[in-house]
Amino acid sequence: MLPRGASSMPPPPNPAAYFPPPRVTLPSGLEILRTYSGAFIFLEILFGTIVWILVASTKVPLPLLQGWVMFVAVTAWFLSIVFLCVFLFGYANRIAVNWNQTDFLFHGATFVFYFGAFLLQAATTSLHYFPRKFNSTTHEKILADHEYNISIAASV
Secondary structure: OOOOOOOOOOOOOOHHHHOOOOOOOOOOHHHHHHOHHHHHHHHHHHHHHHHHHHHHOOOOOOHHHHHHHHHHHHHHHHHHHHHHHHHHOOHHHOOOOOHHHHHHHHHHHHHHHHHHHHHHHHHHHHOOOOEEEOOOOOEEEOOOHHHHHHHHHHHO
């Protein structure tokens, strides 16, 4: 027998009690730098900085193409630093997100954007030998030889 005032129905479930805790298989703190993900993030920061410097140090013959390359380099560089800081300072343990999937999507999206930037930078570099006509008597290359070499390095 049930005591007086008791119901045979169980209490409704608490939705917060059934929310899955975050599963972080990536380590926090400096240990993230010892994983493949940490190495990828570090390389994205390093090469993003190099691309940023190389593209900024040349003349910009095609602002639309190289503007996108700069946007990708700066944005990916900034987001890589933020993503690395999430793990370095332990915020990954406080935010209930599937960090394995987030890490995979972050690196995949960064790859797609960097590949697109590579194609645009390579297209700009390939125009090296085409002359730029100011008038009928003067011809100048779109990229000087020094800028052509810098553009090749930025493409790679």
